Amino acid sequence: MTAQFAEQLHYQGRDVAMHTPPLSDYFAMGGFSPSFDLSCTALWRGYIGRWEIVDSRLYLLELHGTLRDGTETSVATLFPDFPDRVFAHWYSGTIHIPRGKRLDYVHMGYDSTFEQDLFLDVERGVVKNTRARHNGTAESGSALGDALFPHGNRGNEGAT
Template sequence: MTAQAAERLLHKGQQLSLCTNPLEPYLNSGANPLRFQAPSTSLWRGYVGTWAIENQRLYLVSLQGYVGNMDEVKEVGLEALFPAYPQGVFAHWFSGELRCPSGALLHYVHGSYASSYERDLFIEVRRGVVGKEHEVVNGQAEPKAPEGYTLAAHTSMGNLKRN
């Protein structure tokens, strides 16, 4: 599997790469009327969410999703999935750990979110309520290593037909 585009997390005034998919439990619950389509191999889940932690709660505040088929893909936003909450929705369905890698690349893995970086911030969440967070230092990268979470695979979404 190709390395995947990260979700985004707005936390303490920063935009972080989020290598966790907090929307998956909701999508797997059967409550989702949409069927997201992978627009490229770097986005098998078919969407990128922007999340925010506000007042110790996790919110989905923006969504860039793709529906349709490989011949014709239509881009949809948060209002397509949560029509009553176009400005953001409390992620009460998510319990687990958020992982936000940072720093320079230590080891690239051509699959999912498996690459390792100098640091990982872990944030515990239970039914959308944020708990403890801690940072793990994974090592020091080579002097010219790429900084921050990026897709090292050269994939393109430019050849899609869009409505």
């Protein structure tokens, strides 16, 4: 599997990459799951979500993808009663936010290693705990590159 495009998360006033796709839990629970166009090997799920955390609650703000019939998707495609944003009450798990420079590139999923990882433990859409892990420091002047991010948003460099 190719390294994957990250979901985007607005967290603590910043846009960051999120190496967790909370919608996969919604689909696994039997939520409406449209047939996404899987034309890009770096986007096997077929969409990119834009999320935010407000008052410790996780919300889906935007959904970008194309269905197999060519129709563009949005939050309203999945949640017609909540077209502008929807509370992610279905999601319980850990949100992974990579931070800093990439130390090791792995051409698979979200397996690359970054200087730091931030983990948000979420229960039914509410952040209950935050943990950080330090993985090392990139060499000074090293051009290790960044993870793959859509919309020109690198999401990792300089995050604190």
